[in-house]
Amino acid sequence: MATLNVDLGDRSYPIYIGQDLLNSPDCFRPFIHGKQVMIVSNTTVAPLYLEAIKSSLEGYQVDEVILPDGEEYKTLDTVNLIFSALLEKAHNRKTTLIALGGGVVGDMCGFAAACYQRGVNFIQVPTTLLSQVDSSVGGKTGVNHPMGKNMIGAFYQPQCVVIDTATLKTLPERELAAGIAEVIKYGLIRDQAFYSWLTDNISRLSECDLDAITHAILVSCQCKADVVAEDERESGVRALLNLGHTFGHAIEAHQGYGKWLHGEAVATGMLMAADLSARMGWLKNESVDSLRALLAKANLPVVPPNDMSEEDYLSRMKVDKKVLDGVIRLILLKGIGDAVVTDEAPDQLLRQTLSAGDRLGQV
Amino acid sequence: MATLNVDLGDRSYPIYIGQDLLNSPDCFRPFIHGKQVMIVSNTTVAPLYLEAIKSSLEGYQVDEVILPDGEEYKTLDTVNLIFSALLEKAHNRKTTLIALGGGVVGDMCGFAAACYQRGVNFIQVPTTLLSQVDSSVGGKTGVNHPMGKNMIGAFYQPQCVVIDTATLKTLPERELAAGIAEVIKYGLIRDQAFYSWLTDNISRLSECDLDAITHAILVSCQCKADVVAEDERESGVRALLNLGHTFGHAIEAHQGYGKWLHGEAVATGMLMAADLSARMGWLKNESVDSLRALLAKANLPVVPPNDMSEEDYLSRMKVDKKVLDGVIRLILLKGIGDAVVTDEAPDQLLRQTLSAGDRLGQV
Numbered sequence: 001m002a003t004l005n006v007d008l009g010d011r012s013y014p015i016y017i018g019q020d021l022l023n024s025p026d027c028f029r030p031f032i033h034g035k036q037v038m039i040v041s042n043t044t045v046a047p048l049y050l051e052a053i054k055s056s057l058e059g060y061q062v063d064e065v066i067l068p069d070g071e072e073y074k075t076l077d078t079v080n081l082i083f084s085a086l087l088e089k090a091h092n093r094k095t096t097l098i099a100l101g102g103g104v105v106g107d108m109c110g111f112a113a114a115c116y117q118r119g120v121n122f123i124q125v126p127t128t129l130l131s132q133v134d135s136s137v138g139g140k141t142g143v144n145h146p147m148g149k150n151m152i153g154a155f156y157q158p159q160c161v162v163i164d165t166a167t168l169k170t171l172p173e174r175e176l177a178a179g180i181a182e183v184i185k186y187g188l189i190r191d192q193a194f195y196s197w198l199t200d201n202i203s204r205l206s207e208c209d210l211d212a213i214t215h216a217i218l219v220s221c222q223c224k225a226d227v228v229a230e231d232e233r234e235s236g237v238r239a240l241l242n243l244g245h246t247f248g249h250a251i252e253a254h255q256g257y258g259k260w261l262h263g264e265a266v267a268t269g270m271l272m273a274a275d276l277s278a279r280m281g282w283l284k285n286e287s288v289d290s291l292r293a294l295l296a297k298a299n300l301p302v303v304p305p306n307d308m309s310e311e312d313y314l315s316r317m318k319v320d321k322k323v324l325d326g327v328i329r330l331i332l333l334k335g336i337g338d339a340v341v342t343d344e345a346p347d348q349l350l351r352q353t354l355s356a357g358d359r360l361g362q363v
Numbered sequence: 364m365a366t367l368n369v370d371l372g373d374r375s376y377p378i379y380i381g382q383d384l385l386n387s388p389d390c391f392r393p394f395i396h397g398k399q400v401m402i403v404s405n406t407t408v409a410p411l412y413l414e415a416i417k418s419s420l421e422g423y424q425v426d427e428v429i430l431p432d433g434e435e436y437k438t439l440d441t442v443n444l445i446f447s448a449l450l451e452k453a454h455n456r457k458t459t460l461i462a463l464g465g466g467v468v469g470d471m472c473g474f475a476a477a478c479y480q481r482g483v484n485f486i487q488v489p490t491t492l493l494s495q496v497d498s499s500v501g502g503k504t505g506v507n508h509p510m511g512k513n514m515i516g517a518f519y520q521p522q523c524v525v526i527d528t529a530t531l532k533t534l535p536e537r538e539l540a541a542g543i544a545e546v547i548k549y550g551l552i553r554d555q556a557f558y559s560w561l562t563d564n565i566s567r568l569s570e571c572d573l574d575a576i577t578h579a580i581l582v583s584c585q586c587k588a589d590v591v592a593e594d595e596r597e598s599g600v601r602a603l604l605n606l607g608h609t610f611g612h613a614i615e616a617h618q619g620y621g622k623w624l625h626g627e628a629v630a631t632g633m634l635m636a637a638d639l640s641a642r643m644g645w646l647k648n649e650s651v652d653s654l655r656a657l658l659a660k661a662n663l664p665v666v667p668p669n670d671m672s673e674e675d676y677l678s679r680m681k682v683d684k685k686v687l688d689g690v691i692r693l694i695l696l697k698g699i700g701d702a703v704v705t706d707e708a709p710d711q712l713l714r715q716t717l718s719a720g721d722r723l724g725q726v
Contacts, residue, residue, distance in 0.1 A: 147450035
């Protein structure tokens, strides 16, 4: 088992990474301070792993709330189901919530923990690659609003994160690929050496080779932990983690949440960011080509949806949280491993990228 | 104009108290950092004061959302109206929310500010005596759940609080009395001298004499600010501020929110706490009598509702946020000006208090 520490002063917490950790009481019990535990999971993950985690929680009052599965359920109404379950079982301020599932479960459970009785403890147990390398690190919690993704939420840190890599064996291929998109993101934004390793080992990841996956999770979590420690509330460097997300969120929102997986939309969004960077003369065309090839090998989409106009993108991008005073701020690349936040992208070049379709990178 | 400072490190903020502050731009403009302002008010207060506050906000994009009036609307669904208004008007992370109204508006607006894009600025402009002396100081925000009051929320501090005492001139008598209940609370829990002043000046308060009211607001806010500075997240002394609230919440919840005003329920709840304290030998009977007389002079109820059984109280009290591991913790009095948190109240004596009806204090 590997341990990473996310350094946030009195909100610091450890991330445990290894096989079969669900059955390791030592990963959970030191972080449960009361006598009550509420496991929050969904209809897909609960049948697979609920019993395993319960075996680590003997002696506590263990209750569970099983949510419907899917990004379309990441709403205030669904979070209210968690509040109702907590109140029905008379959970008090010392209760601990455990998020067992992917990013949607983690975001909602974390937000419920932030708000229940104005804040109770929670533990993240991410069971998808995407949530393991992304949403379980950094304390962003929340839900979507019909008018925008992740518009309602809180910064709220877990007591610990338990990443059991064995859970990836039951993950559908498409979701594994979506997770790999976020892994590639870390290489792109600030780790050229890791990006090179990924180009050499991408098929091992796609085949769910646990040694390769464990290495990728470790490097990714370390990268995210470093960035978050530097900038917990996203006033600076943390914005880089949104590479591909402004384009990606527009795709997800326009297609309807759940149709494109988040990681798929981010993959295409990263390619769009690379394309725009190349149009601005910041990135070589070969780098865009290399990224497209890497994404394609990872079974990720490299062509934006063909039913979206420039205006469809722009109207969505204008309500992005990074917009300030009407100016769209984007994360672009000055090279592989060198992302920057900028509001300098000329409108004309941005529109070229938005309408490039299957010619992304042919600048 | 008087200024109090709530000392919370980098979350410190000023409270301004005086007449006609709504029309004082200097109370607002230094605390607005972006170009956008969203005024959150309700159908009762907006027609009275919306234009006045807008006159202080020239040059900003000023939008408004007018909520239905009443504790029964203090729900997640109503907070969602605020999120929708913010998104419809494309408010960004630098927006400032202004709560113009009583405690319900303040609690919901503060919670919306805590959650919108994971946290934006807000300013409290409380227009009822209750919210001026209580909910506008201390950063408690949130909404009710059908199964419990204030069960969903956040600790979130405003940029400043603007108390315009002139707004009390339009406050209904019953609501003024409800505010006086919380003023009396501060004397009871830790300021015997203020309690004596109140017994001498209670009719001036009931007549809305602004000099007397201003003094009462100042002392009350100072008391609450001191307590909150000592214990922002309610792990210790802050719990004392809940004197009368465990009984009061049970009354409010059982009668249906809005039937008894919060301050009315707290008034009767404080008398019940005093009654129980006397039964335990902690408080003299004369002190209970003096409290009953003071509350009655302030036009506050001194008899609990006659349709509530012991079990009605106990079942409600068991989901109170102060309950830990099934033990009911109460705020009781060891004297006037000397409140304590205790789990020592014998069940038998508690039941006597719960069934005392109009014989409270006749121990």
